[in-house]
Amino acid sequence: MTDQPDSTDHASAPGAADFVVVANRLAVDRAKDPKTGEQSWTPSPGGLVTALRPVLRANDGAWIGWPGTTDRVEDSDMPTVEEAGGLRAIPVNLTAKNFEQYYEGFSNATLWPLYHDLIVPPRFDRDWWECYQEVNQRFADQAARTAAQDATVWVQDYQLHLVPQLLRDQRSDVCVGFFLHIPFPNPELFRQLPWRDELLKGTLGADVIGFHTQDSARNFLDTLRALGYEVSTDDDADAAEFFHGARMPEDGCIVGRVALEDGRTAKIGVFPISIDSAQVQKQSMAAETLAATTQLRAQLGAPKYLLTGVDRLDYTKGILHRLLAVESLLDSGRLDPEDIVMVQVATPSRERLDDYRKAREEVEKVVSRINGNYGQLGRPLVHYIHHGLPFAQIVGLYAATDIMLVTAIKDGMNLVAKEYVASHADGSGALVLSEFTGAATQLTQAYLCNPHDNQSICDAIVRAMEEPNETRRERMKAMWEHVEVNDVNHWANTFLHQLKEARQ
Ligand code: GDG
Numbered sequence: 298m299t300d301q302p303d304s305t306d307h308a309s310a311p312g313a314a315d316f317v318v319v320a321n322r323l324a325v326d327r328a329k330d331p332k333t334g335e336q337s338w339t340p341s342p343g344g345l346v347t348a349l350r351p352v353l354r355a356n357d358g359a360w361i362g363w364p365g366t367t368d369r370v371e372d373s374d375m376p377t378v379e380e381a382g383g384l385r386a387i388p389v390n391l392t393a394k395n396f397e398q399y400y401e402g403f404s405n406a407t408l409w410p411l412y413h414d415l416i417v418p419p420r421f422d423r424d425w426w427e428c429y430q431e432v433n434q435r436f437a438d439q440a441a442r443t444a445a446q447d448a449t450v451w452v453q454d455y456q457l458h459l460v461p462q463l464l465r466d467q468r469s470d471v472c473v474g475f476f477l478h479i480p481f482p483n484p485e486l487f488r489q490l491p492w493r494d495e496l497l498k499g500t501l502g503a504d505v506i507g508f509h510t511q512d513s514a515r516n517f518l519d520t521l522r523a524l525g526y527e528v529s530t531d532d533d534a535d536a537a538e539f540f541h542g543a544r545m546p547e548d549g550c551i552v553g554r555v556a557l558e559d560g561r562t563a564k565i566g567v568f569p570i571s572i573d574s575a576q577v578q579k580q581s582m583a584a585e586t587l588a589a590t591t592q593l594r595a596q597l598g599a600p601k602y603l604l605t606g607v608d609r610l611d612y613t614k615g616i617l618h619r620l621l622a623v624e625s626l627l628d629s630g631r632l633d634p635e636d637i638v639m640v641q642v643a644t645p646s647r648e649r650l651d652d653y654r655k656a657r658e659e660v661e662k663v664v665s666r667i668n669g670n671y672g673q674l675g676r677p678l679v680h681y682i683h684h685g686l687p688f689a690q691i692v693g694l695y696a697a698t699d700i701m702l703v704t705a706i707k708d709g710m711n712l713v714a715k716e717y718v719a720s721h722a723d724g725s726g727a728l729v730l731s732e733f734t735g736a737a738t739q740l741t742q743a744y745l746c747n748p749h750d751n752q753s754i755c756d757a758i759v760r761a762m763e764e765p766n767e768t769r770r771e772r773m774k775a776m777w778e779h780v781e782v783n784d785v786n787h788w789a790n791t792f793l794h795q796l797k798e799a800r801q
Contacts, residue, residue, distance in 0.1 A: 312445055314385065314445055316359075317360075317450045320457070321400070321404075323388065345785070347576070347785065349789055359384065359386075361436060361440055361443060363388070367396050391432065395432055402422060402425035405650060406420050407426075410652070414706075414707050421491055429459070437466075450464060451796070452473065454478045459500075460499070461501070462498055463499065474505045476506075481514075481517045488520075497526075504563060504800070506565050510567060513567075518565055526555050530552060531554070569739055570735075571712075571715055571788050574780050581693075600636065603639075605641070606702045609644050611656065612706075616641065616656075616704075620641070621663060622704070622755045625752075640679075640694060642694070643660060645683060645684065691716075700762065701728050703728065705748065708731070708734040708735065724770040724774040725773065727764075728743040729758055732745050732747055
């Protein structure tokens with residue numbers, strides 16, 4: 298590990314990229330050959346990269362981000378455009394201390410819990426804030442060096458709130474977008490942040506600021522209004538229409554505008570993110586997936602109902618709550634242990650943070666209690682996986698699942714819900730979905746539940762099992778049609794359309 302960050306000289310001469318994405322993580326993963334020890338890069342498979350790749354290719358695009366290691370990565374270590382799948386990958390190095398203070402600290406132990414409605418208490422630490430500012434400056438400097446004259450720069454997420462204004466300070470010619478992937482809290486909560494004014498000012502450097510839901514956008518506008526900004530709100534009739542299942546308007550949904558001191562107007566919009574629906578559907582119907590699905594159900598003892606959860610192991614995802622609901626159903630006799638098997642994939646996440654360690658301990662305790670009470674020799678009731686699986690296997694699992702459990706306490710969107718729906722083009726399956734996810738504003742035909750209420754989760758599971766097949770199928774079909782047209786390309790295009798309009 299090294300403690301040598303990138304230089305922080307403030308560059309402002311234009312670079313060569315007409316389209317630049319700035320995100321905490323790079324869109325390439327570094328892999329080590331286990332035999333030779335040789336390092337190589339592979340394009341990262343995420344939906345965001347997939348959606349933006351055509352735009353990046355067509356515009357000599359660049360992706361700026363952290364390479365995922367605190368060992369210093371030189372520009373010369375980076376993959377070629379072809380190796381990176383059609384984009385120029387530009388590293389922003391983080392030292393071990395930056396990682397602790399900017400990423401684990403301010404991003405994930407201050408903003409993450411604050412924005413997820415204080416499921417755990419956020420920590421406010423002045424050193425972390427200093428470091429967050431320093432690292433955001435470094436990302437902005439790199440963007441200023443990379444963007445061509447009049448380029449479009451799209452900044453992603455809560456780790457980089459300050460980048461839009463820090464970039465604009467150096468490069469007034471560029472057009473800047475900002476998208477928040479997690480919820481924005483109500484003004485009363487946001488006011489707790491000692492650096493609320495600085496955070497908003499940084500974000501308002503963007504011309505278009507996007508959220509997943511109307512609630513988040515409204516919270517942002519209300520916060521600005523409360524802090525004295527001049528805010529106007531647009532008629533949100535269009536928003537109401539697409540929240541209830543219709544196709545999102547081609548030009549996205551602008552719900553408000555903020556007049557700024559420098560004469561600019563920032564547009565605030567709702568752009569619910571989605572997945573590469575066609576790809577997930579194709580994968581779910583591939584012959585290998587169908588064979589793997591049959592094999593998996595047999596391996597699990599051919600249960601009447603296979604219930605599944607797939608999440609990062611994060612306290613926001615309600616993994617504990619769904620396990621407790623399943624346990625209650627077993628304890629009360631509403632569910633027969635002979636009838637069900639549950640799979641919970643909980644991929645490791647932010648494991649050095651206390652709240653994540655605690656969440657893991659709580660989940661594992663309940664898994665082991667359920668298995669102790671209801672498992673049989675050679676047949677646990679809950680199959681618990683605490684490591685990542687290849688995406689093809691995740692899709693196979695979706696396809697095999699009768700009832701998908703998405704019970705987040707709070708979630709910006711939740712892509713797992715959409716991936717599950719996309720894996721059931723034939724209308725099979727059922728989705729139990731928390732009201733507190735962005736996905737619930739669109740997948741309204743799911744079996745909705747309030748994850749704070751154990752009985753509400755239990756009832757949603759039982760409804761998913763007992764409703765007539767025909768009704769269940771209609772629900773899945775309606776959601777599938779929604780996800781099919783509102784895919785991640787549509788999401789990216791609508792946001793970029795608004796950015797283009799902002800420039801004009
Ligand atoms: C943030 C916001 C918002 C999970 N386990 C494995 C695996 N996954 C993949 C899923 C899905 C993704 O991870 C999780 O996406 P989510 O949307 O559920 O959650 P966050 O990571 O919290 O994402 C969220 C999102 O940003 C986008 O804006 O929806 O609200 O919190 O794609 O499939 N993938 C593989 N192996 C696993 O074991 N390969």
